[in-house]
Amino acid sequence: DTGVSQDPRHKITKRGQNVTFRCDPISEHNRLYWYRQTLGQGPEFLTYFQNEAQLEKSRLLSDRFSAERPKGSFSTLEIQRTEQGDSAMYLCASSLYPTGGGNEQFFGPGTRLTVL
């Protein structure tokens, strides 16, 4: 499968614990995005990278959240001291930029986080 992959697919944790998710983008894609999706809502932007550079973070993103893409390939998203409000689907997407006009983003299957 040459699409975007994410690991783990499901994570259940207790409030206050730290969690880390991994995203592997489509191999030639230089941009990688993280979104969060709650039930019944559209994906909400968290942050994105171009190669290894983190170009933007949502101002809604708490400082408990941190993301890295150290070698410009896979990325990790860490949430420290999880709260019940962090329960959501965390989606990763990648794109090849520039693409000549658009910025087609392709999503991974997501990591569903449940904080008890």
Place this chain on the structure above:
Amino acid sequence: GENVEQHPSTLSVQEGDSAVIKCTYSDSASNYFPWYKQELGKRPQLIIDIRSNVGEKKDQRIAVTLNKTAKHFSLHITETQPEDSAVYFCAAPEGGSSNTGKLIFGQGTTLQVKP
């Protein structure tokens, strides 16, 4: 920043009928408008997109139209089939340009196609 509104929130049609979902956006500089289909428990899947230099784009049974003056774009599905049942999301780029990379999504439309 960009604001995207999507209507209706739910849509039920008979198999074979057409379905239309509409989105409005706020930033007149926006130049790229994708549509995603998300089946239950699955990833959002890019099904069609349109750039601001064209007014319409078609791909088999789906089409997207763009009205830059009114700042709205619509998804049209003809000859609907039960497998079209899903949640559909529209999106537009924050800051207007597709260069920013950040997409703002609509609230989603749950389409049900009754056999």
